Amino acid sequence: MKIISRVLPFFITLLSFSSVFAQDKKLTEQMETNTFTVVYTIIFLLISVLLGVWASKKAKTAEGFFGGTKSFGPITIGLASMAALMSAFGFVGGPGLVYKLGFSSIWMTIACGPGFAYAYWVLGKRMRAMAEVTSVATLPDIARVRYQSQAIRAIFAFGLLIAAIAYLSSQMKGAAMTLAQMLGVSEKWAIVIFMGVMLIFLLKAGMAASIVTDAFQGLVMLIGVFSVVIGFFVLTKGDAMIAIANAPNLGPKYVDGIGAAPLQTIITFIIVFFVFVMSQSTMLSKMYTVKSYKGLKQAGLLSGVTYAMASLVWILVGYGALYLLSQGRIEPLQKADNAAFVFLNALESPIIATLVMASLFAATISTASYFLTLSSSSITRDMLGAFGIELSQEKQIFWGRIIMVLIALLSIGFAYWGSDMVAILGTLGWGFFASVNFPTLTLGLIWKKTSREGVLTGIILAIILNIVLAILDKSGIYRLPFPYYTLSIVVSIVATVFVSLFTKGASGDNLPEPIKPIFKL
Amino acid sequence: MKFKLSDGAKTILHVVNALLWIWLIIASWSKDEGLLKITFFVLPFIVFFYLLMGIEKRNEVKAPVPLFYPAIVLFIVWVVSFALVLSYRGVSVDTSSFILGMHPSMAAALLIFWVGNLLTTALSYVVFFDESVDEKEWEDFLNEVNKYQKLK
Numbered sequence: 001m002k003i004i005s006r007v008l009p010f011f012i013t014l015l016s017f018s019s020v021f022a023q024d025k026k027l028t029e030q031m032e033t034n035t036f037t038v039v040y041t042i043i044f045l046l047i048s049v050l051l052g053v054w055a056s057k058k059a060k061t062a063e064g065f066f067g068g069t070k071s072f073g074p075i076t077i078g079l080a081s082m083a084a085l086m087s088a089f090g091f092v093g094g095p096g097l098v099y100k101l102g103f104s105s106i107w108m109t110i111a112c113g114p115g116f117a118y119a120y121w122v123l124g125k126r127m128r129a130m131a132e133v134t135s136v137a138t139l140p141d142i143a144r145v146r147y148q149s150q151a152i153r154a155i156f157a158f159g160l161l162i163a164a165i166a167y168l169s170s171q172m173k174g175a176a177m178t179l180a181q182m183l184g185v186s187e188k189w190a191i192v193i194f195m196g197v198m199l200i201f202l203l204k205a206g207m208a209a210s211i212v213t214d215a216f217q218g219l220v221m222l223i224g225v226f227s228v229v230i231g232f233f234v235l236t237k238g239d240a241m242i243a244i245a246n247a248p249n250l251g252p253k254y255v256d257g258i259g260a261a262p263l264q265t266i267i268t269f270i271i272v273f274f275v276f277v278m279s280q281s282t283m284l285s286k287m288y289t290v291k292s293y294k295g296l297k298q299a300g301l302l303s304g305v306t307y308a309m310a311s312l313v314w315i316l317v318g319y320g321a322l323y324l325l326s327q328g329r330i331e332p333l334q335k336a337d338n339a340a341f342v343f344l345n346a347l348e349s350p351i352i353a354t355l356v357m358a359s360l361f362a363a364t365i366s367t368a369s370y371f372l373t374l375s376s377s378s379i380t381r382d383m384l385g386a387f388g389i390e391l392s393q394e395k396q397i398f399w400g401r402i403i404m405v406l407i408a409l410l411s412i413g414f415a416y417w418g419s420d421m422v423a424i425l426g427t428l429g430w431g432f433f434a435s436v437n438f439p440t441l442t443l444g445l446i447w448k449k450t451s452r453e454g455v456l457t458g459i460i461l462a463i464i465l466n467i468v469l470a471i472l473d474k475s476g477i478y479r480l481p482f483p484y485y486t487l488s489i490v491v492s493i494v495a496t497v498f499v500s501l502f503t504k505g506a507s508g509d510n511l512p513e514p515i516k517p518i519f520k521l
Numbered sequence: 522m523k524f525k526l527s528d529g530a531k532t533i534l535h536v537v538n539a540l541l542w543i544w545l546i547i548a549s550w551s552k553d554e555g556l557l558k559i560t561f562f563v564l565p566f567i568v569f570f571y572l573l574m575g576i577e578k579r580n581e582v583k584a585p586v587p588l589f590y591p592a593i594v595l596f597i598v599w600v601v602s603f604a605l606v607l608s609y610r611g612v613s614v615d616t617s618s619f620i621l622g623m624h625p626s627m628a629a630a631l632l633i634f635w636v637g638n639l640l641t642t643a644l645s646y647v648v649f650f651d652e653s654v655d656e657k658e659w660e661d662f663l664n665e666v667n668k669y670q671k672l673k
Contacts, residue, residue, distance in 0.1 A: 103627055110631065114638030117646045118568075121591065122575030125654040132663060134672040145672045241623050242616045252613045257606040257626035263557040264549035271545070271564050274638075275571065293659050297650040304643045308635070446574045447535055448528060482549040490542040497539040501532070514669040517662050520579050521654055 033184035052201020052209035078302025079218035098318020102259030116304030119278030127287035154386035172415035224359025247326035276434035431485020454500030605629035
């Protein structure tokens, strides 16, 4: 506390006076590089590498390398969960949507924060318990053991692989552009540095490195959040909502609790982003990485509270940009995603801009490192295993590293030279994981009657529907009046529940004996 | 105090939730404001039923914790916040009626839904963690699991 009370005032003063360094400039949508930014970025990257290398002592086995299973304390897991779940979208896309629609998109992020502890109440102890029943390294490991089915393992892993690669590819350009701005280098060099750094720590320690660096990146994100909060109140003096409500070009629609999106979209945002936190791979896999079950307690609290703090960026940056518009300080933006950049420029503080840009980059690298490891384990461990090719621990790690490099290169290729299909599939994310993971893992661990046949039906429908609906939606051939992933989630849940009612594979009394005690917890 | 939640009852709750999900899709597809407003009050049931199945142990749910707090409190937080958000939606109120600088509808979303939910889910999980799983239950579980070989 003593250290905090000394450092905090210094930090606030530093941020307040940092505008002295700022040059006189109009509010643009481009950031400028300066020495502080470059130094901060290099230190950030170096610490990430060092932490990743340190984590290698936890990655001696396949379980450690691909899962980090039972290896970490609650603070690391709490921060890492938040960092991995809060992607760059929360720092750029989210504020952009607030600029465009008012409060509507904020429901996603304010539902998600409390959804963490809800997930721990519903599922935490049972996911952690699975690590006592079997050697867990990946989520498909759990599915295989719960349903005694290599088919479910293969299909599940295939689904995760598609979504992970699509996600990685869609993030690649954004990450490179952010890093290029921060270091003042070309986009080509930025991608080499970004991938290089990530691969150094991932090749060394896989998921163990991803978790440790995620926790550090979570801290960096929180520093960014802190500076955004200060920046927002310095800029608006707390009058943002009143100014927006009174502005003739904006009005009450932008400051009420619904915004401009239709009600059906708001309903989807609320329920999908609250309930299905417990179905995100980044979240589920953290539940079995806590060393002791007691660690779930702090991890559940910390992940939700820190995520809620990170949500402030989404809310305040978006409303900060609307405030600037209400004051006539910016022209209406051609591209809503630039809301974050005009807000940062308006603060005229290179230090705040740097801290927030570093947060944005941290959000990207933390999520990307998780998905790169996930893609590698899906092939090396799960899909090969499902086809009867069970590699030894050493070979799994060896091939896991090679596959990681190949997938990294593939993602860069897709990002820069991919077809429109990649851009379309890049939208597979939250909804995809919800529709595949919820029936398989959540229902499977809270309802004994969830059967092998039910889950197979549910996840096959989920994968097909997600891809078909994404193509129809993004190509404009057919658009549902609500986010398309809602339909695939509901179909997969309904199919799993109703097929399970009439089938018995690995359910009820047919559950494997070691799984039965989990349902007594 | 304990309430029974048998395997049969859990199956019924899963079926009910599946039907509520179907309702959500029908209402969303219809784009009918009336149906959609009702759907806001369907959501707390979905959330409550899944939570019930997470907090039950050996086919029983204990009260007052965790049945009343967090589960029923969570349900109330959702209902109250949606009622306020929807009733003030799009209403031009005098800025002197703003709550902590926020439009009443936004204040209901942020202060009741967001903060209320955090105080319900996160706080209850930390304060009443033993109601989720306590040391003896975990030890019993390990003893039972250790009778078997680890599943391959």
